[in-house]
Amino acid sequence: MDRAGARKYLFSKKIDSYFDGIYKGYRFTLLYFKEAFTSPFHLREIINQCFEIGLKSLPLITMTGFIIGIVFTKQSRPSLENFGAVSWLPSLMGIAIVRALGPLVTSLICAGKVGSSISAELGSMKVTEQIDAMEVSAINPFKYLVVTRVWATSISIPILSFYCSCVGLLGSYYNVSTEEATSLQVYYTNAFSNISFLDLFSSLTKSIVFGFTIGIISCYKGFFASNGTSGVGKATNQAVILSMFLIFLEELIIVQIVNWIRYF
Amino acid sequence: MENDKIQYRNSGDAVIKIEGLYKSFGELDVLKGVDLTLRKGENLAVLGKSGTGKSVLIKLLVGLLKPDRGNITILGQQLDSLSPRELNALRLRIGFSFQNSALYDSMSVYGNLSFPLTMNVKNLTKRQVDDAVEEALDAVGLLDKIGRRTEELSGGQRKRLGIARTLILKPEIMLYDEPTAGLDPVTCIEINSLIVEMQQKYKTSSIVITHDLTCAKTTCERIAMLLNGKFLKTGTFEEVFRTEEEQIKQFYSYNFTI
Numbered sequence: 223m224d225r226a227g228a229r230k231y232l233f234s235k236k237i238d239s240y241f242d243g244i245y246k247g248y249r250f251t252l253l254y255f256k257e258a259f260t261s262p263f264h265l266r267e268i269i270n271q272c273f274e275i276g277l278k279s280l281p282l283i284t285m286t287g288f289i290i291g292i293v294f295t296k297q298s299r300p301s302l303e304n305f306g307a308v309s310w311l312p313s314l315m316g317i318a319i320v321r322a323l324g325p326l327v328t329s330l331i332c333a334g335k336v337g338s339s340i341s342a343e344l345g346s347m348k349v350t351e352q353i354d355a356m357e358v359s360a361i362n363p364f365k366y367l368v369v370t371r372v373w374a375t376s377i378s379i380p381i382l383s384f385y386c387s388c389v390g391l392l393g394s395y396y397n398v399s400t401e402e403a404t405s406l407q408v409y410y411t412n413a414f415s416n417i418s419f420l421d422l423f424s425s426l427t428k429s430i431v432f433g434f435t436i437g438i439i440s441c442y443k444g445f446f447a448s449n450g451t452s453g454v455g456k457a458t459n460q461a462v463i464l465s466m467f468l469i470f471l472e473e474l475i476i477v478q479i480v481n482w483i484r485y486f
Numbered sequence: 487m488e489n490d491k492i493q494y495r496n497s498g499d500a501v502i503k504i505e506g507l508y509k510s511f512g513e514l515d516v517l518k519g520v521d522l523t524l525r526k527g528e529n530l531a532v533l534g535k536s537g538t539g540k541s542v543l544i545k546l547l548v549g550l551l552k553p554d555r556g557n558i559t560i561l562g563q564q565l566d567s568l569s570p571r572e573l574n575a576l577r578l579r580i581g582f583s584f585q586n587s588a589l590y591d592s593m594s595v596y597g598n599l600s601f602p603l604t605m606n607v608k609n610l611t612k613r614q615v616d617d618a619v620e621e622a623l624d625a626v627g628l629l630d631k632i633g634r635r636t637e638e639l640s641g642g643q644r645k646r647l648g649i650a651r652t653l654i655l656k657p658e659i660m661l662y663d664e665p666t667a668g669l670d671p672v673t674c675i676e677i678n679s680l681i682v683e684m685q686q687k688y689k690t691s692s693i694v695i696t697h698d699l700t701c702a703k704t705t706c707e708r709i710a711m712l713l714n715g716k717f718l719k720t721g722t723f724e725e726v727f728r729t730e731e732e733q734i735k736q737f738y739s740y741n742f743t744i
Contacts, residue, residue, distance in 0.1 A: 343592075351588035358548045358582040359602040359655065360574035366605075 250442045257362075257369050264370050271374030275336045279382060282335065283328060287386040290327055291393025294318060299401075308402075315394040316413030321421050324387030326473060329432035332379055333465040337440040340371055341461035344444025345454035353445070368445060372437035379433030380426055387425070424480040431476065432469050439465045499525045500559075501659055501691045502547065507556035509542055516542050518715035520556070524659070529685055529692045531702035533726075534712035535737065540695040541585065543712070544661045547693075548582055549573050561658065578606060581652030581690070585664040587644040589636045595647060596632050599623065599654050606655065622650040625687065626680060642673035646680065653688060660684065660692040666701045678704040711737070 231238045295315055302308050344367060347353050356363040395409045443461035447453045502524035509517040516539035524530050534540050545551045547558060549565060558565040563576055590598050599619040604610060610618075623629045626646040631639065639647060645665060652660065665681060666674040678701050685692055694705055702709055703723050710720040713733050719726045727734065 350591075351584050351586060352590055354545075354550055355582075355584060355588040355590070355651075357550060358577055358580070359606070359651075360577040361602065361605045362574075 246446070247442055250445070251438055253364060254369060254372055254438060257365050258373065262365070264366055267366065267370040268373045268377075271371050272378050274339075275332070275371075275374050276378035276382060279332060279335055279378075280385070282331060283382050283386050284389050286327060286331055287324070287389035288393035288396075290323060291315070291319065291390035291395075292397045294323065294390075295394040295397040311398060312394070312404075312409050312412035313416045315391065316415075316417055317421070319387050319390040319394070320414075320417050320425055322473075322477075324390060325383040325425055325429040325432060326469070327390075328383040328386040329379060329429065329436065329469050330466060332375070332382065332433070333436050333469060334462055336375060337436045337461050337465045338458050340375075340437070340440035341444040341447075341458045342454055344368075344441060345447030345457045346451075348445060348447045349450055349454060364445075368441040371441055372434060375433040375437030375440075376430055377433070379436065380429040383425065383429035383432075420480065420484060424476060428473065428476050431472050435468050435472065436465045439468065501526050501561055502693070503557075503559040504543075504547075505557045505559075507543075507546065507558065508554045509539070509546060509551065510554060515715055517546075517553075520712075520715070520717060522710055522717060522720070524691055524693055526691055527685075527689065528708060529681070529694060529706040531694045531696055531706035531709045532712055533696060533699070533702050533709055533737070535697060538712050539715060540697075540712055541663050544582070544663055544693060544695055547661060548577060548580055578655055579658045581649075581655065581657035581660045583645070583648050583652055583660065583662045583665060585667055587648035589644060589647060589651070591636050593636070594632075595623070595628065595634050595636060595639070598636060598647060598651050602651060603654050618654055622654040623647075625653060625684070626650040640673075641669055642676060645669065645673075645677055649680065649684065653684060656688065658690060660690045662692060662694045662696075664696055664698075665694060666696065666698050674698070674701065675704075677701075681705045713737075 295311065298311060298314055298318075299308065302311055302314070344353075347367070353363045353367070356366065391410065391413050394413075395404070395406055398404055398409060399406075440461040443457040443464070444454075447457035449456075500523045502522070504520055504522040507517050507520040508515075520543065522530075522532075532540050532543060542551060546553050547560065547565075549568075553566075560576060561579060563572070565573070565576075568576060590601060593601060596619055599622055600615050603615060603618055619632070620629060623632055626649055628643060628646055628650065631643065631647075636644065636647070649662075649665075660681075662681060665677050669677065681692065681694065682705055684690065692705075694701065696702055706723075708721065709723055709726045711718045711726055711734055718731060719729060719734060729735065
């Protein structure tokens with residue numbers, strides 16, 4: 223018989239499996255776009271996942287956002303004081319938080335909290351044959367498990383990012399108000415005075431891209447987990463690391479594109 | 487539908503027909519030209535040692551794996567010619583009970599049964615779903631566990647729930663993957679009786695994958711002995727084990743020594 227399964231490596235097992243992984247990831251992403259816009263949409267499951275991802279991350283995002291607002295204000299104050307520019311503090315913090323820190327911090331927290339949970343859940347479903355059980359019951363597991371989760375991360379993370387930016391500015395205001403007599407309204411007016419539509423748009427775009435990345439990477443790693451419980455652990459670990467790396471890479475690319483647009 | 491019936495008559499009484507099936511994983515040849523027929527209304531046991539490809543065989547039957555070569559015809563439909571939609575329609579007519587039950591652990595007992603039903607049958611009222619779930623649970627003797635979480639169930643109860651989950655879709659063919667593996671002798675007897683009961687009640691044709699001779703003898707009319715990637719012998723329990731074939735004798739004596 224012809225041995226269809228027998229394999230010869232093009233370079234070596236490791237290099238081949240690396241490129242194979244990239245190709246599989248690409249196919250997985252294409253499949254997402256094919257399935258995401260066709261019925262059935264499983265809206266109830268998307269809402270359920272938005273609740274799991276969004277609402278359950280709120281306490282962590284609130285605390286982290288608030289602390290980051292305080293810390294960055296404290297760190298920036300001495301530098302601005304040297305130039306006698308403490309009055310620029312709200313604008314500086316507004317730009318820093320809305321343009322970069324809000325989406326980035328939210329996404330990094332979600333990559334750890336949400337990404338690991340999605341990857342571990344799908345991974346354990348895979349190794350305990352629950353995904354196969356769905357398939358033999360004529361339920362499309364990709365659509366039910368992957369598409370709903372990626373939609374949920376792509377919707378929830380931008381909302382969480384905006385919320386994180388607001389809370390971060392509140393933390394910043396708290397620090398400013400202990401040193402100077404400024405009202406919250408004046409602080410927020412100053413903070414947003416230098417933020418353009420492009421800043422808000424790029425911040426929203428970034429957080430959608432980050433949310434999508436976290437969702438698709440975590441689902442991909444979980445969906446193809448193998449080798450029992452240790453495989454699930456490995457998949458979860460890889461999902462978090464890869465998501466974080468891609469978030470930084472995408473941040474760099476988007477900032478570059480936005481700067482081109484800004485100075486065009 | 488009419489086409490299905492015509493093809494079905496043409497394939498005789500066979501609900502599953504496997505011809506020249508090959509499957510390998512890398513350099514490992516698991517199935518090397520398997521032929522098998524499951525007739526309507528019969529229970530057939532596929533016996534063999536661990537690692538001989540029994541589970542691979544039934545995973546090929548539901549399209550979870552793709553064969554390297556060979557033909558599989560189920561209920562008159564050739565598996566490799568089906569579109570994904572047609573394959574899903576065929577899967578609804580086949581029940582698959584997994585070795586480790588594969589219960590959805592994020593759902594309750596009720597959820598495990600209502601999920602496949604509501605995902606496949608549209609516009610059901612809550613009352614209809616409740617009735618179907620209660621009927622399936624009653625058939626496997628788990629009605630009192632309806633509100634429980636799956637982790638609260640024992641090994642035997644998990645097997646029963648796995649079987650109920652497939653029966654809720656009223657399949658014509660049942661595939662059992664090691665239904666008694668890892669269970670104590672008393673629970674094994676209960677599961678064996680349940681398989682026979684389910685066949686009589688739901689008029690299913692079944693393939694039981696097992697290495698447990700008692701299970702094979704109690705639940706099935708016919709046995710197919712899978713060794714080294716091929717069916718060595720097929721027939722009734724007596725026909726298969728009244729043999730001079732050394733490998734079959736070894737398997738038989740090992741099972742009953744234990």
